[in-house]
Amino acid sequence: ILNVEQSPQSLHVQEGDSTNFTCSFPSSNFYALHWYRWETAKSPEALFVMTLNGDEKKKGRISATLNTKEGYSYLYIKGSQPEDSATYLCASLNAGNNRKLIWGLGTSLAVNP
Amino acid sequence: ETGVTQSPTHLIKTRGQQVTLRCSSQSGHNTVSWYQQALGQGPQFIFQYYREEENGRGNFPPRFSGLQFPNYSSELNVNALELDDSALYLCASSRDGPLDTQYFGPGTRLTVL
Numbered sequence: 001i002l003n004v005e006q007s008p009q010s011l012h013v014q015e016g017d018s019t020n021f022t023c024s025f026p027s028s029n030f031y032a033l034h035w036y037r038w039e040t041a042k043s044p045e046a047l048f049v050m051t052l053n054g055d056e057k058k059k060g061r062i063s064a065t066l067n068t069k070e071g072y073s074y075l076y077i078k079g080s081q082p083e084d085s086a087t088y089l090c091a092s093l094n095a096g097n098n099r100k101l102i103w104g105l106g107t108s109l110a111v112n113p
Numbered sequence: 114e115t116g117v118t119q120s121p122t123h124l125i126k127t128r129g130q131q132v133t134l135r136c137s138s139q140s141g142h143n144t145v146s147w148y149q150q151a152l153g154q155g156p157q158f159i160f161q162y163y164r165e166e167e168n169g170r171g172n173f174p175p176r177f178s179g180l181q182f183p184n185y186s187s188e189l190n191v192n193a194l195e196l197d198d199s200a201l202y203l204c205a206s207s208r209d210g211p212l213d214t215q216y217f218g219p220g221t222r223l224t225v226l
Binding site: 093106 | 155212214
């Protein structure tokens, strides 16, 4: 794939549910993958920058995995809370891409209390 | 708070006018990237400045131009505004380019009438 794709586009879960979503990115000449959380009326906030195949990162109840050979990353949220409601964006950096991050359109998560 | 500031927060212009948006990067960061986010879209990379030089550019026409100053603050200039330029413009600073976490400002909402 040439673009960064995220799925699903939107997700509604109940408080306490665990959830996950996917970021697919070009696997050739992979350099790094970024995950950001963007809450309404706030700036995007960095979650993870991942570079190594098989890498797994964790921040509280949020974790992410990376498969650079097949070009995907999963973001997991354990025990979703209403404050997790946000758009989750991923961006891929591939060598030779003129140092620019290619962004997905995001997954919009709504957690109902 | 990321320490990245943008001004103005909102702006209304008419077609054909010119606009300058400003961004102050976080202390210690020498790289500033600018993004355009139209309604319903992911962020689109406009360009990046590293130590006062343009260091990567997305698919935007030449009427989008920029500057980075010795203190690493930055400007985005858009000439001959078009209706489709209406969007949220975000800047992000990082220590050294797209491998590093990017810290976003709150954005400038530009409306072109």
